[in-house]
Amino acid sequence: GQNIDQPTEMTATEGAIVQINCTYQTSGFNGLFWYQQHAGEAPTFLSYNVLDGLEEKGRFSSFLSRSKGYSYLLLKELQMKDSASYLCAVWNTDKLIFGTGTRLQVFP
């Protein structure tokens, strides 16, 4: 089967750094994606990793270790608007399979 697991909820303080982990076991792997989703809206693309290592994009960075089936999304200098759900997704051959999702709440 396909398993893509994330912590259900996380909280953090404005200005802090938070790391959201994702572990996966899938039958195929062609890349890992992170999306941000606010309630009632479509997911918004954040990052893409296909090779091991860290990809940095402004306040957001994403890391991948294919041998460990592991990724994380790092959010720096947290802002209140970063309160949202963060979805890890694996491109498995010909479709995108989403993880369980992490709801992040940022407090002042």
Add this chain to the structure above:
Amino acid sequence: GAVVSQHPSRVICKSGTSVKIECRSLDFQATTMFWYRQFPKKSLMLMATSNEGSKATYEQGVEKDKFLINHASLTLSTLTVTSAHPEDSSFYICSARGFEGLGNQPQHFGDGTRLSIL
């Protein structure tokens, strides 16, 4: 950038009604379209994959006769929830993939449809 339009954004209807949701790629040709369902505070669950001109491939546990998918052209796919019941109430999201390679974004998402069955 690539734009996917999903319509309607919200539907409220009586139990037993059939509801059609449209997903259009506005500025690219979508070789493949995907339909997802999302329950409150849950992640996206892939329901089916449709390729233009062929039958949709449904994920395990998704009823084909309940959720009819048509992908008649390279810019339009429809999802029809037949004889909808309250348990079908959910947030439905479509996404579309074009001819381009995987690149940064394998799929472009519509804005979703909030379906409420009374």
